[in-house]
Amino acid sequence: LYYRQTFLDQVRFYVYGFIGLAALFGLVVLWGWSLSRRVRTATQALRKSEQKYSRLVNSATDGIVVLRSNFILYMNPQAKSILELDEDVRLPFLYEPLLLKGEFSSLKEFFLKAGEDASGSAQKVFQIKTQKGNLRWIRLKSVFIEWEGKPSLLGMLSDITESRRLEEAIRESENRHRLLFEKTPVGLFSYNQDMHITNFNDRLLEIFKISKDGVENFNLRKLTDLRIIPALSSVFENKDGFYDGAFYPADTG
Numbered sequence: 001l002y003y004r005q006t007f008l009d010q011v012r013f014y015v016y017g018f019i020g021l022a023a024l025f026g027l028v029v030l031w032g033w034s035l036s037r038r039v040r041t042a043t044q045a046l047r048k049s050e051q052k053y054s055r056l057v058n059s060a061t062d063g064i065v066v067l068r069s070n071f072i073l074y075m076n077p078q079a080k081s082i083l084e085l086d087e088d089v090r091l092p093f094l095y096e097p098l099l100l101k102g103e104f105s106s107l108k109e110f111f112l113k114a115g116e117d118a119s120g121s122a123q124k125v126f127q128i129k130t131q132k133g134n135l136r137w138i139r140l141k142s143v144f145i146e147w148e149g150k151p152s153l154l155g156m157l158s159d160i161t162e163s164r165r166l167e168e169a170i171r172e173s174e175n176r177h178r179l180l181f182e183k184t185p186v187g188l189f190s191y192n193q194d195m196h197i198t199n200f201n202d203r204l205l206e207i208f209k210i211s212k213d214g215v216e217n218f219n220l221r222k223l224t225d226l227r228i229i230p231a232l233s234s235v236f237e238n239k240d241g242f243y244d245g246a247f248y249p250a251d252t253g
Helices: 007-058 077-083 103-116 161-183 202-208 229-237
Strands: 063-068 071-075 121-129 135-147 150-159 189-191 197-200
Touching: 063 077, 063 135, 071 077, 077 150, 103 121, 135 161
Parallel strands: none
Antiparallel strands: 063 071, 063 150, 121 135, 135 150, 189 197
């Protein structure tokens, strides 16, 4: 028997091939659309995350910087304020001119130690001179990170100038009062509610006629002359204590 091929028989393989290619093309387009959608979704999520962390960093009360070698690679607005830099300061910024003499080598050593301990954080206090010429005390807390594929330090700057000045003022005040306490020509001492002496000056030793070892933690109730005890006890009743009269030296035996 002889079967004569029709035109459809002749082109059906081309039709099948075309349909297969069309299906494959449709799958590729569908896969590309799905991939594009996922990339777009991930990009939007990443952008939102970056915006969130950017707002967090920019609104932080501490200065945040990224340091590498002698340069600041990144700083938030608060860091610029602490260092008194212009808002449009160019990065990377060479920070060495802000440091006082001797601070640069000390800070470099600190960075080296912080870089060696990549798992932990480090802290250092140092003094700077801002671009406006003001002296400031800075506390730097840093941790090792990778920034743009290279080892760097993420640092948090705190301006502790006022607290440092307060500490120095308190220390100076304590020194003045200690000098006054030690050099005054009258006997001075402090005591607790158990009537034990907690602090004293040398003049008190002369008045009580006892040695320094004898007066430390001395119980005032063991004085030979107890007439001053009511005056001493009255302060614990929120009253002024006063005694004026004869006094016999202490018996420390």
